[in-house]
Amino acid sequence: MDDTVSMQTLHGAIGEIPAVRCLEAAFSSGRLFHAYLLVGRNEGVKLALAGALAKAGNCRETDQPGTFCGTCDSCRHVDAGGSAALRIFGEPGVLDKDAIDRFIACSSIKAPSGGLRVSVFRGADYFTDVAGDRVLKTIEEPLPGNLILLLARNSRRVLPTIRSRVQVLKIDVLTSTTRGDTPVPNECDEQIGVLLEYSRENVHLGDAVVKLLHMKQQLSARDNAASSLQAMNLFLNAVVRARAKVAPPEGISTAIEPDLARMNFVLNEARICGLLVALSDHMKHLEQNVNPELVLTTALLELRRLNSHG
Template identity: 25%
Template sequence: MAAKKASGSGSKAAKTTRAIAIDAPPLDAWSDLIGHDRLIAGLSAAIQQGRLGGSLLFVGPSGVGKTSAAVLLTQTLLCERSSPEQMAPCNTCPACVQVRAGTHPDFIQVSKPDDKTLIPLELLIGPVDARLQEGFCHDVHLRPMQAKRKVAILHDADFLNEEGANCLLKTLEEPPANALIILIGSSEQRQLPTIRSRCQVLRFQAPTGEHGRQLLRKQLQWSATEDDELQVDSVSDEALDAAIELSAGDMHVAIRLVRGGGDKIREALWNQLDAPVPDPVAIARLINGHLDSISKDVPKRRAALRDVFSIAVQHYRRQLRNDAKSGEYDPATHRRLDRTLRTFREIDRSANLGTLVDCYAADLTLATTGDRGAIG
């Protein structure tokens, strides 16, 4: 009876943990993972030597290939025609096709729902009336149904609260011998120390130069729609480099900057930020006007606001670099940069956009970090 109950729980949980569309460019081979040759070599050596850890943490800017690499690694381990040591999944066997579709019975996924600010606890350990009988941690410990092992990916690891992270600790510390757990986040600093200490960390750097342009072009082509008027091949290298620099390597931001013509808002915003004492009214009006020109849809406005703040971050970083070259240091510039960086956390917490813009503009004028404890 116990076995049947566990099997039934796993089946029910599967509807929650595996019904996730993979929002990343599919890779046919490891050579398609642009700019991460050393990381690929490390993974290959670990697999061939049988030393691939049971818990991995992929960190790096958005859009640089973390999710694509995690899915390709899943294919590599579950492919029915090629052994993992070959690092060459066939892409055509039932297992590879199911992994790409996110429907393989031994491929578990959990991500933050769009309408939540954090990953709900029930996705990790099941609802209150079925604690530890459903969810990510439960499914990982079930026997593989089709392959020799399971692979479990926890997307959006940045959005684990302390209680959720604590639920994962034992599973990460002692993962089943026939399972691989991959956590995906933007940086090590956004993960609790207890999580980092239990995972092997793989750092995905944002490609630069030709690799960066190649990756951005690929991302632009992959994200294109039927109504897209942008001719990717006609975008200049200079425009791609500028978008990558402004986005600090976040390819999703770079895509929006290229598609949205970031030059106009960048020039206008930098002109405002260059003032010794920025005008809060002018800055708020400029930002709000830009958001209105993008969309009335709140998620799109939040994305556009991230782009605006990315432009501001690059402005203040340039100022600090230029000051350092001349042997100077302006603490007001440092505080304004710190305040700008805090805005990303506020966006993640679904702060009211109008209030956020007004507070940000006022704090820039005062050159304050805007640190309001748990809120700021």
């Protein structure tokens, strides 16, 4: 292999989205789930992610899980739309019964050994109960090497029976980062220190909430809560990255990074990804004037729950 071929990563192709980091971590640790629900308004990003996953799962030029070259036959076939490694069915916003039939048939074909077959269904928020039941059977009896991606704009519209059997990934950037007010590097250290102690169960919930709500005297409780949620986002991202053995995110000081790396022996990775997704909802609740103490308490309880084993 030519050493000059530079490999592409999922986050390089798609952007810095927590869900993408979660997928990379899952790839690297060989624990890719067999069915995901990708939720978000931008259809293009979700499809690009499906393409990147198909490339990463079949590229012939890479031995690093979760990366791809973009230039080998396999990668080029995916990009050209003619690859058996990536099949896309359905349209967002409509329910097409024939498309469901074809999607189920396609997800029931065994993947070639060592390869990954990605079957995508768009408009999973429009499944009827009957259609949902049929798709459910396919999800419940996964064939090795098959990856099912259900695409939806609104996760609340997706049937609960489906939602409970897939991993839900929000493919939207956190509102705080899109506004450009991400914390200045190292400014989060103190908050992350509190989160760290709280995660290790050295600090009680009530004490952690009070500390975080009053951390920066010049800020209101609401702004302190928003800043704490950002710190939690950074904290969890750093833990996921440490597990995937990639460099820590900007804003994590080298002083605190070793402590975060050690957290991944305690925290459960799938739950971390779930909480990362939930954090963007908490951020929205703060913007919608929900009581900051309540929002922060809920988020911290979810963080503590990451710790329970089993």
